[in-house]
Amino acid sequence: MNPQNSQFTRDEDNNNVWLSKKNNQKFNLTDYGAIPTVLSSEAEVGQAMLNELCSTAASKEGDINIALLGGRGAQELHRLLGELAKSTEQDELLARLNVFTQDALAPLSMNNGFSFVRDFERILGDAFFKKIKSFTPMRTDTKDLESALIEYLTKLEELGGLDIFFIGHGPEENQASHLAYIKPFSGAKSHHIAGIIPISNSILEHHISKFKAGGSLVNENDEKECRSAEYILTLGPAAILQAKKIVQSVVDADSAPAKIRTYANVLNTSLSSDKDEALQQLNANPGLWIRLHSNTKSFVLPNLGL
Template structure:
């Protein structure tokens, strides 16, 4: 940690969190969630793109976004890829600083089960040529924490996230994760990123998700993916400090546990007693989204709302 004094290393039951030393405790004000139910995945993608357009109109200069991996934002990514094939939106694309939000590690950056490869596949080469910058989490470095700090330094130097595109992942006991903030991982409101021990169930889910999503896979990359030991993830502070959070949940047909786990986040009111609220958030990190005052949650009818 000598290379940067902005972050303090906190370890909790094998989970390593990087805390902002200058950040004060966030007010744990429960803003709730008001989901927007749309008819199709394509409509969800368009709604997410519209949020980007709104941000572009509302501010000058760079726009910093965190891409969502997996199914949740694939429709958005296809739309962005189409935009990049013409010159109509080059001015907007040229303002984008694009970040990833989680990653399996250690794993080669060229592995077909890497979110980066999936982003390249769907967004297409024109998108990456036209945006201002792309900053993935480094998964092939000997010092994962140092690589994560370099990533965070760039994000902080650019002023933080304008839009955190986020999903909703089911966990055991009808809990859920955001990015890859796992239940009982000890995440606190000033933790901006972390390195989380991995479980075999996560690896199985990750691999099946990529196969179902149409990625071209091979046995060598799958073996390397199965050997991953950690998850790099943005933490609660990155969510709470983002100017806008845009959630999408589109795959309840193939991940039916999301019906109940999303309902739990929607219907669980956080305690007004801070310590009790922190216990709720630790047990079910999907609840962190309720603390952001500027959240959109786009979902499909298959959530049963």
């Protein structure tokens, strides 16, 4: 990839490649904390997420740009959107949606059952994709992943950035966590809008197990190809901080019990007022980035033990 004629610059940190906008905004280290809303069921979480989308639609005119959350966290939201798409009830809203994915394993065929795209299509359904304004996935079937990621980011930038970043919470070792797939010690900084980072066996196992648990349609060949993936494509801290609204959901602590401690760590860690120290904390535990956004909703279930 040759970034000379691009609006993005490239940083590399221990084999992690991060892209930044050349006109990057200044980083403001303000800790807004995190106040979770505990709901009684996944269905209620899905409805709460849909309510946030409808609230955004009511508060602005024109397009609505969203990043879909993969895996278990947003499946109830996706089922609700899929049902609405089968009727005409929300056709006006759906027609305003520019939909983006937020992370992906690569290289991977776009039709692989372990890709988020296939899972979105399975749950959201054909009617949803026919009615929305656009769908832009991260390309995982090309040798030049950086150029493909820049094309994705360019479209997101041209459309004005994300109105809603639907995001989850992934457990990591040492009671740390990841957002999107911003991994601990991957060198992600506040100006990094997206990255390509080396994959680990633990991530592959977690990815495969959560797709199987979520009912994805997969086969032996899909799993073999998935296990040969080498990289993770992910939106970065700048995409989180610059989104107009963050809507987080954490619903699977029963099947991923490590989230009980790692989510509590995000809530209870004292972020340093010293910028350099705070950046070290964020690098060690990227789940903390969510606390630096002033407009965040975090919907969780009682199984987090809060």
